[in-house]
Amino acid sequence: MNLEEKLGNLKIGKLTAEDNLKNFLARIKEKEYYNIFLDLKPEESIQIAKRIDEKIRNGSAGKLAGLVIAVKSNINVKGYRITCASKTLEDYISPYDAEVIKRIKQEDGIIIGMTNMDEFACGSSGETSYFKPTRNPKAPDYIPGGSSSGSAAAVAADLCDLALGSDTGGSIRNPASHCGVIGIKPSYGRVPRDGLIDLAMSLDQIGPFSGDVYGSALLLETIAGYNNRECTVPKVDVPKYTLEMKKGISGFRIGRCKEMEDVTDKRIVTLIEYVIGRLSKENDVKVVDISLPYIKEDTTIYYPIQAVEFFSATRRFDGRRYGKPIDEVCGPEVARRLEMGKYISQKEYQDAFYKKALAAQQVIKKACDEALKSCDVIISPTVPKLPHKLGEQLEPLDMYNYDLLTIPANLSGIAAASIPVGYIEGIPVGLQVQAGRFQEDKLIRMMYAIEILGS
Numbered sequence: 001m002n003l004e005e006k007l008g009n010l011k012i013g014k015l016t017a018e019d020n021l022k023n024f025l026a027r028i029k030e031k032e033y034y035n036i037f038l039d040l041k042p043e044e045s046i047q048i049a050k051r052i053d054e055k056i057r058n059g060s061a062g063k064l065a066g067l068v069i070a071v072k073s074n075i076n077v078k079g080y081r082i083t084c085a086s087k088t089l090e091d092y093i094s095p096y097d098a099e100v101i102k103r104i105k106q107e108d109g110i111i112i113g114m115t116n117m118d119e120f121a122c123g124s125s126g127e128t129s130y131f132k133p134t135r136n137p138k139a140p141d142y143i144p145g146g147s148s149s150g151s152a153a154a155v156a157a158d159l160c161d162l163a164l165g166s167d168t169g170g171s172i173r174n175p176a177s178h179c180g181v182i183g184i185k186p187s188y189g190r191v192p193r194d195g196l197i198d199l200a201m202s203l204d205q206i207g208p209f210s211g212d213v214y215g216s217a218l219l220l221e222t223i224a225g226y227n228n229r230e231c232t233v234p235k236v237d238v239p240k241y242t243l244e245m246k247k248g249i250s251g252f253r254i255g256r257c258k259e260m261e262d263v264t265d266k267r268i269v270t271l272i273e274y275v276i277g278r279l280s281k282e283n284d285v286k287v288v289d290i291s292l293p294y295i296k297e298d299t300t301i302y303y304p305i306q307a308v309e310f311f312s313a314t315r316r317f318d319g320r321r322y323g324k325p326i327d328e329v330c331g332p333e334v335a336r337r338l339e340m341g342k343y344i345s346q347k348e349y350q351d352a353f354y355k356k357a358l359a360a361q362q363v364i365k366k367a368c369d370e371a372l373k374s375c376d377v378i379i380s381p382t383v384p385k386l387p388h389k390l391g392e393q394l395e396p397l398d399m400y401n402y403d404l405l406t407i408p409a410n411l412s413g414i415a416a417a418s419i420p421v422g423y424i425e426g427i428p429v430g431l432q433v434q435a436g437r438f439q440e441d442k443l444i445r446m447m448y449a450i451e452i453l454g455s
Contacts, residue, residue: 002212002214003067003161003162003210003211003212003214003215003218004212004214004242006020006067006161007064007065007067007218010056010065010066010067011056011061011065013056013057015066016049016053016056016066017049017050017052017053017056017065017066017108017110018046018049018050018053020049020066020067020068020110020161021045021046021049021066021068021110021112022046022049024068024112024158024159024160024161025040025042025045025112027157027158027159028040028112028113028159031137031157031159033135034134034135034136034137034140034153034157035116035131035132035133035134035135035150036070036115036116036134036150036153036154036157036159037070037112037113037114037115037116037150037154037159038073038081038083038085038113038114038115038116038131038150039073039080039081039083039113039114040112040113040114041079041080041113044079045110045111045112045113048110049066049110052065052066052108052110053066055108061108062106062107062108062109063107063108063218063222064104064107064108064109064218064219064222065107065108066108066110067109067110067161067162068109068110068112068160068161068162069104069109069110069111069112069160069161069162069163069164069219070111070112070113070114070115070150070151070154070155070159070160070162070163070164071101071111071113071114071115071151071163071164072114072115072117072148072150072151072163072164072165072166073085073114073115073116073117073150074117074120074121074166074196074197074198075098075100075101075164075166075195075196075197075206076094076096076097076098076101076195076196076197077094077097077098077101077111077114078094078095078096078097078101079093079094080093080094080111080113080114081093081094081114082094082114082197083114083130083131084117084119084120084121084197085116085117085118085119085120085128085129085130085131086119086120086130086326086329086330086331086334087130087324087329087330088120088317088323088324088325088326088329088330089317089322089323090130090323090324091323092322092323096195097195098192098194098195098196098206099192099194099195099227099229099230100164100191100192100195100206100223101195103222103223104219104222104223107222109162109222112159112160115134115148115149115150115151115153115154115163116129116131116133116134116149116150116153117129117134117146117147117148117149117150117151118146118147118149118171118333119330119331119333119334120197120199120310120314120326120330120334121146121147121148121166121168121171121198121199122147122199122310122333122334122336122337123146123147123333123399124145124146124147124170124171124174124399124400124402124403125143125144125145125146125149125387125388125399125402126143126144126145126146126147126149126150126153126175127143127146127390127391128146128331128332128333128334129149130331133149133390134149134150134153135153135390136153136156136178136179136387137153137156137157137179138156138178138179138180138427138428139178139387139426139427139428141389141390142178142386142387142388142389142390142427143178143387143388143389143390144156144175144178144179144387145174145175145176145177145178145179145383145387145402146171146174146175147166147168147171147175147199148165148166148167148171148172148175148183148209149175151163151164151165151175151209152165152172152175152176152178152179152181152183152209153175153179154209155179155181155209155210155211156179156180156181158211161210161215162208162209162210162215162216162218162219163208163209163210164206164207164208164209164219164223165183165206165207165208165209166196166198166199166204166205166206166207167183167185167204167205167207167406167410168198168199168200168203168204168306168410169203169302169306169403169406169407169410170185170382170383170402170403170405170406170407170410171199172184172185172207172209172418173185173382173383173406173416173417173418173430173432174382174383174402174403174406174418176209176382176417176418176419176420176430177382177383177418177420177428177429177430177432178383178387178427178428178430179428180420180423180428180430181209181210181211181420182209182210182211182212182213182215182216182417182418182419182420182447183207183208183209183216183417183418184207184208184216184220184415184416184417184440184443184444185205185207185406185409185410185415185416185417186205186206186207186220186224186415186440187205187413187414187415187436187437187438187439187440188202188203188205188232188410188413188437189232189233189234189236189413189437189438190205190224190233190236190238190415190438190440191205191206191207191220191223191224191233192206192223192225192227192229192230192233193205193206193230193232193233194227194229194230198313199306199309199310200305200306200309200310200313201309201313202305202309203302203305203306203309203410203411205410206223207220208220208223212451213245213419213444213447213448213451214242214245216417216444216447217241217242217244217245217444218241218242220241220440220444221238221239221240221241221242224238224440225238236438239440239441241440241441241444244441244444244445245441245444245445245447245448246448247445248283248445248449249279249283249284249285249445249446249449250283250284250285251284251285252283252285252286252376252377252442252445252446253285253286253287253288253374253375253376254276254279254280254285254286254287254288254375254376254377254378254379254446255288255289255290255371255372255374255375255376255377255378255379256276256287256288256289256290256378256379256380257289257290257291257292257295257371257378257380258289258291259291259292259293259295259296260292260295260380260381260384260405261380261381262295263295263296263384263404263405264380264381264384264385264405265381265384265385265386267424268381268383268384268385268386268424268429269381271421271422271424271429271431272379272380272381272421272431275379275421275431275450275453276379278453279449279450279453282453283449288374288375290371290374290375290378291367291371292367292368292371292378292408293367294360294363294364294367294408295404295405295408296404297360298364298404298407298408298411299397299400299401299403299404299407300357301357301360301361301364301407301411302357302403302407302410302411303340303400304340304344304353304354304356304357305354305357305358305361306337307337307338307340307341307344308341308344308345308354309341310337310338310341311337311338311340311341311342311345312341312345314326314338326338333396336396361411364408364411364412365411365412365413367408367412368408368409368411368412368414368434369412369436372414372434372435372436376435376439376442376446377433377434377435377442377443377446378432378433378434378435379431379432379433379446380405380431380432380434381405381429381430381431381432382405382406382418382429382430382431382432383402383403383404383405383406383430384401384402384404384405385401385402386424386425386427386429387427405432406432408434409434413437414434414435414436414437414439415434415435415436415437415438415439415440415443416432416433416434416435416443417432417433417434417443417444417447418430418431418432418433419431419433419447419450419451421450421454431450433446433447433450
């Protein structure tokens with residue numbers, strides 16, 4: 001049953017919100033091995049589900065009407081432990097809801113719990129959590145990807161209908177690819193960030209995970225749109241993505257980037273080429289070559305910016321008001337990035353590293369904008385290599401290179417997503433779609449066309 005059909009069953013009472021929730025709670029208990037959830041409130045959630053069932057019977061339920069949603073543990077949900085998977089905040093109980101959570105609750109979605117992640121979103125594998133790594137439900141011996149590992153795994157293991165993650169340089173798309181689910185990083189400013197404990201404020205966006213395109217479209221149209229508490233979220237109309245997705249892709253120009261293919265495992269490239277070939281054959285689309293010439297340099301541009309913003313933001317975690325001092329209790333990857341940020345933030349090094357990275361970011365943005373003038377969407381691999389095995393030791397630079405193909409979308413603020421397109425050696429592989437800023441409708445239309453290919 002796809003999510004659209006399930007939602008229909010909920011709205012007509014064929015399936016109750018309470019039963020939907022209880023089914024997931026039972027599966028969560030059965031699948032504790034995957035270490036996906038960090039905090040659950042079963043009894044409270046069941047009472048919420050009962051109230052939603054009453055609203056459904058009265059015909060007053062919202063568009064999410066009893067769907068069950070998991071949330072990454074860096075997005076504030078009132079009454080839950082929001083740990084960022086760190087000892088620093090292991091006992092922090094959120095006193096408020098993030099703006100995206102308010103919108104989900106207003107539409108009668110049920111928050112089932114908080115999911116595991118890389119500590120403070122510092123990681124690309126899901127292994128840096130203070131509460132031990134998340135396991136990949138689709139390939140248990142391999143990493144699930146990060147940093148939104150638990151949210152991607154929750155959808156992949158069928159422990160919720162939908163999930164929320166955050167993406168700084170690939171942290172939604174990377175685990176979506178490894179876990180074989182759909183994940184969308186919206187354009188910067190499309191979704192409110194109020195209530196997100198972000199890794200880098202100028203790059204982060206909250207976005208949805210789902211098992212099908214309809215689910216991500218539905219959750220995105222629920223959480224997107226203007227928020228008067230934030231200067232980064234403009235008054236821009238939000239399309240009804242669940243309707244937009246079915247408009248087709250006739251006349252689309254698909255951009256294909258050689259620079260992205262050149263740094264990617266050839267087996268992955270072959271799979272992506274197969275999908276592009278089928279799209280071209282079965283739809284009225286044109287494939288054009290585009291250039292993003294700085295792919296190999298994007299990590300050296302991204303990490304100085306991210307490190308400085310992360311170091312600055314974490315100065316509040318000093319143990320005086322709440323939590324424990326981050327500098328004293330954090331894991332090695334967080335410590336590495338804090339040290340990097342502290343070093344680059346010093347006045348004598350700002351010009352050499354931080355300001356040059358900001359200038360180079362504008363070059364990346366200009367390249368992406370130019371590429372998207374000649375095409376409607378860019379199609380590429382999501383990650384350049386297959387995931388490594390859990391526990392396998394990688395050098396930091398090798399780990400950072402998981403984000404080689406996803407970072408440009410964050411640096412340029414455009415929309416991007418990952419959709420599963422097959423398996424290699426039993427491991428899911430994702431295809432990345434990128435579109436211009438606030439053109440999530442094009443992104444979703446292309447993803448739906450790809451989904452139809454596999455149906």
